[in-house]
Amino acid sequence: MISIKEVTKQTGITVRTLRYYDQIGLLHPAGKTEGGHRLYGKKELAKLQEIQFLKTLGFSLQEIKNMLFDHQWDWVSCLQNQLTYIQKEKDKLEEIESTIKGLMNSLTMDGDINLIDMQKLIELYKRNMDQRMEFRNQLFNEDEKELLDLLPNVNSGDPDTLEWVSLLGQLKQHMSKGAQAPEVQRIIRRIHEKQKETFGDNDAFLKKLWEVRKSPEKSQKVGFYPIESDVLEFMEIASEIFLNRKQHD
Amino acid sequence: MISIKEVTKQTGITVRTLRYYDQIGLLHPAGKTEGGHRLYGKKELAKLQEIQFLKTLGFSLQEIKNMLFDHQWDWVSCLQNQLTYIQKEKDKLEEIESTIKGLMNSLTMDGDINLIDMQKLIELYKRNMDQRMEFRNQLFNEDEKELLDLLPNVNSGDPDTLEWVSLLGQLKQHMSKGAQAPEVQRIIRRIHEKQKETFGDNDAFLKKLWEVRKSPEKSQKVGFYPIESDVLEFMEIASEIFLNRKQHD
DNA sequence: ATACAAGATGACGTTACGTCAGTTTCAATC
DNA sequence: GATTGAAACTGACGTAACGTCATCTTGTAT
Incomplete structure (x- = not known):
């Protein structure tokens, strides 16, 4: 004591x-x-x-x-929620950051500035921001949102989803080695295995899924982690090589 | 008006x-x-x-x-200050984010967790890096320590780590199907592949590593995320089967 | 004149403590 | 046992930017 x-x-x-x-x-x-x-x-x-x-x-x-x-506390979903909350806060700060940087760029021109100038600049910035918002709202309709909701969420800590994320991440890391590199081909093989395990032979669904993936804006907006188009292209090329070799065996 | x-x-x-x-x-x-x-x-x-x-x-x-x-307001330095302030706040959030991700990686192993487990995990996390480093120095030599750095760091969200975590998590999920199950064997194959990609053929090091893994106390002290012993045993059994079959081919 | 919307003021609640102010207890020394 | 200084106690107010009542007054249309 x-x-x-x-x-x-x-x-x-x-x-x-x-x-x-x-x-x-x-x-x-x-x-x-x-x-x-x-x-x-x-x-x-x-x-x-x-x-x-x-x-x-x-x-x-x-x-x-x-x-x-509470001894029955659901830590997993609690941490998930907290993570997405933190990420949203971070996003807000990032937007503030870029706005300030933009303002400072404008200011660099004239080292000295007074309230009137600032007011003009502010008005200018307000307009741009409004326009951006409108753009976002136009970009997505209701149907798309429903479709996207069906897809796995990066923050769902479940092992299956995690491996998807990790495989694609590794693919990007090894891109410089070319599509024929053995590491790359091994990753591709694993991707194909998992596709079959998860979705079976539902090719139509797979096609839809990758189509959505190819639109960076759509992916991002839903909280999807973004896959760059070059990675996707690289994967397609490597996949063809993989499937060709498989047929050859 | x-x-x-x-x-x-x-x-x-x-x-x-x-x-x-x-x-x-x-x-x-x-x-x-x-x-x-x-x-x-x-x-x-x-x-x-x-x-x-x-x-x-x-x-x-x-x-x-x-x-x-104030019509003489110094906008430039004011914005600069605000920018650095915002960036510091962002850094804080990023640290929180990586800590949560690390915790969730650990949690992926056991889908269900109670307060006691969480308390252990928290204790593990509270331990500072210095202690971990000291213990590492006792267990491994210089070359091996370099290799250690290649190992998954629980806090990172990088693809390699994610796959280690996800593979072990999946292994646990499929344990009920037995060590010979094709899904299990595919996961094991991927584990072996990744081991070789990461550590080469340094068998001595691999042996030491898994020994540490098998001792919960040692693992904790080095700062490894916890793997339950039954999962480890299952992995060993499945690995033997995998290696036998490979020799047979 | 009446009714009802809109407006005003004032007070309390929110988070996680910091910072007094005034009083009481502890532990050691004389 | 008395004294004394440190430590501890309770209680209250302040913080930032409002939300949310409650109660009373004003504006305006009929």
Whole structure:
């Protein structure tokens, strides 16, 4: 049993924070002295570490409380949600970044600038942004969205999906070696194996799938990880070689 | 002069927000009616647009207030600061992202996970790199350490790592079908291929590696993501079958 | 004159604590 | 046992940018 001050020494967590965690029921001390001073044990220290870690993942204290309290907690989907949330926040920041960079480019022309100039620039930028948004809305209709929803999602941590992602990623890495390279051909063979295991011989579906894949904008918008067109072309070439050789055997 | 409702119609900014901006002195209405109802003019609408835009750049209302009031405002260095700030925030999110991805890679192994498992994983993650490096130094020599770096790093989302994770995850899924099942044998073949591609024919190293793998404690200390022992045993059995058949051909 | 929409003000809630202020307890020393 | 200084306690207010009531007043059409 150690005092609250000792806890802050060992963990760096402030006294105020510990009292707050006690208050909201996230972490109660193991006990109290007669006079009401908080006392913590090893179990509490371990829990504190967990709380700290989960906080670094961007969870709120309320969420953490639920996690640590509920022994049936669904960690997988919880992490999935958090990942997509974090990625969305990152996307927002990236857009801000590019907007600021654009503004700064405009500013570089005249080193000195006043409010009026800035107002003009801002108006100009607002217009461009609006236009971009309209473009996006025009690009996708309802049918397409339904189709895309049927496809596997990159963030679904399931092993099958993961291997798809990894195989295509490796393909890109080895592109410079040419379509006949043995590593490439081995990857292609694995791709064909998996296609059959997953979809059987449903060629129509496969065709649709790769067609959607070939449109970078569509893929991106749905949260699909993008496959560049050159990788897709490379895969088609390597596939032909693979199928030819197979027939030859 | 238009009413506050009309402003919300035209800009989408809520009544509450407009009143708040009035309150903090960011944007006062052009005038008021006898009864005290706010009235806005064109200048105010323009200013609202500017406020909206600057908000999208991530500035606080206080900062925006300063900008719009100070005609000598130094936009250039202000934007530079904001840019570096945004980039730092993005870096933070990226670190969170990679941590979550790493955790999910570990989770892929066992589809179902409870609080205790999670606590172990968290402890594993809390351990810092130095400790891992020390332990690695004890177990492996210089050449082997280079090879170690080729091994999947749990935190990365790179394709090679993903395939290791996915292959082992699939292996677990198919365990019930027995070691001779064709799917299993195909996965094993792919594992052997990848081993050769990554480490060449350095059999001594491979032996050591799997030994470490088989000891949960050692694996943890080196920072490997955990593989359950039954999956490892299954893999060994399936591997033997695979190698026997290969010799037979 | 009446009714109803629109507007005003004021207050509390939100997150995860930081920062006082005022009071009480602990542990060591005299 | 008394004193004393450090440590701990509770309680309250502040933060950013509003959302969401509740209650009261004004504007306007009929």
